[in-house]
Amino acid sequence: MGRWEPNAQGRLEQAAMELYVERGFDQTTVAEIAKRAGLTERTFFRHFSDKREVLFWGASSLQELMVDAVTNAPSSLGPIATIASALEAAGALLEQRREYPRLRQTIIDANPELQERELIKLASLAVAMTDALHQRGVGDPTARLAAETGIAVFRIAFDRWISEDGGRSLCQIIRASFGELKEMTASG
Amino acid sequence: MGRWEPNAQGRLEQAAMELYVERGFDQTTVAEIAKRAGLTERTFFRHFSDKREVLFWGASSLQELMVDAVTNAPSSLGPIATIASALEAAGALLEQRREYPRLRQTIIDANPELQERELIKLASLAVAMTDALHQRGVGDPTARLAAETGIAVFRIAFDRWISEDGGRSLCQIIRASFGELKEMTASG
Numbered sequence: 578m579g580r581w582e583p584n585a586q587g588r589l590e591q592a593a594m595e596l597y598v599e600r601g602f603d604q605t606t607v608a609e610i611a612k613r614a615g616l617t618e619r620t621f622f623r624h625f626s627d628k629r630e631v632l633f634w635g636a637s638s639l640q641e642l643m644v645d646a647v648t649n650a651p652s653s654l655g656p657i658a659t660i661a662s663a664l665e666a667a668g669a670l671l672e673q674r675r676e677y678p679r680l681r682q683t684i685i686d687a688n689p690e691l692q693e694r695e696l697i698k699l700a701s702l703a704v705a706m707t708d709a710l711h712q713r714g715v716g717d718p719t720a721r722l723a724a725e726t727g728i729a730v731f732r733i734a735f736d737r738w739i740s741e742d743g744g745r746s747l748c749q750i751i752r753a754s755f756g757e758l759k760e761m762t763a764s765g
Numbered sequence: 766m767g768r769w770e771p772n773a774q775g776r777l778e779q780a781a782m783e784l785y786v787e788r789g790f791d792q793t794t795v796a797e798i799a800k801r802a803g804l805t806e807r808t809f810f811r812h813f814s815d816k817r818e819v820l821f822w823g824a825s826s827l828q829e830l831m832v833d834a835v836t837n838a839p840s841s842l843g844p845i846a847t848i849a850s851a852l853e854a855a856g857a858l859l860e861q862r863r864e865y866p867r868l869r870q871t872i873i874d875a876n877p878e879l880q881e882r883e884l885i886k887l888a889s890l891a892v893a894m895t896d897a898l899h900q901r902g903v904g905d906p907t908a909r910l911a912a913e914t915g916i917a918v919f920r921i922a923f924d925r926w927i928s929e930d931g932g933r934s935l936c937q938i939i940r941a942s943f944g945e946l947k948e949m950t951a952s953g
Contacts, residue, residue: 655952696884725917733909759950764843
């Protein structure tokens with residue numbers, strides 16, 4: 578088997594996701610993932626540090642995209658509109674990946690350790706968004722309030738998108754959820 | 766040493782907190798906690814399942830208090846005002862404990878494993894508050910949106926209360942933070 582394998586990362590990810598769904602995350606070994614992908618364990622470890630990273634490697638690029646969106650938002654946008662636009666950018670990226678985000682969520686929901694990891698990832702995301710708002714000159718508590726509330730709205734919108742399974746796009750649901758937040762806070 | 770020790774739980778908690786601050790959570794053993802409290806390890810394990818529980822045993826009663834506050838809120842209150850009143854009830858309880866919540870937060874902030882546990886606790890709290898709103902006839906996504914946003918506001922208000930160190934009460938800061946949320950979502 579050669580050193581270079583075409584789309585090895587994609588094949589390993591695909592194989593891992595299938596096995597996590599079929600057998601559960603805990604019951605799947607790296608050896609089995611590599612075998613299913615027709616690759617070696619060594620190739621697996623060139624792409625992922627462990628089997629959990631298959632589910633979390635995208636988090637840093639998603640965070641980068643969202644921070645960039647906050648940084649580059651028109652200066653006319655207020656804090657919450659800025660965060661909303663960053664979340665829509667993330668939503669658009671997730672939608673491009675079609676079934677992957679749904680499958681990933683199913684795997685995470687089935688495993689408490691993965692749920693913890695996901696909570697930590699979302700908390701870091703809120704910190705990064707808060708910092709990006711600070712860079713735009715937004716002070717605290719407004720920056721943190723906008724970032725944390727935004728992450729909460731995003732999680733809820735994401736779950737709705739998964740459960741609606743069709744109809745509206747994730748971006749549409751994110752936009753609608755911010756509208757509902759506004760209405761809810763206004764009416765008390 | 767007799768079986769019954771006056772205020773054993775309080776003495777163990779006090780000793781544990783002191784040691785966690787002095788030496789760090791990881792570097793403290795149950796034997797040391799018991800010794801500092803003038804009690805036995807056996808007595809420790811009659812009150813706490815492990816040294817982490819010293820920091821988290823109050824979570825379930827706090828959750829119960831908040832769920833009761835949601836359940837018993839006047840029916841005229843909207844979802845977000847209901848959640849706000851539950852958070853103020855929690856805030857009042859925390860204030861009664863004086864220096865304890867501040868000390869506890871310092872210990873948690875210094876330890877990633879405890880931070881994870883705290884995130885999980887807050888996520889469970891949001892689920893419990895969502896369910897309590899459902900019981901009041903509030904549908905989704907409003908119930909979840911109100912509960913998750915409320916928990917985000919609470920965390921921010923709590924951190925401000927700790928850093929302000931004096932001035933306003935936790936309840937005042939919670940109320941102010943909800944006001945800021947309202948203003949922020951209205952202005953976009």
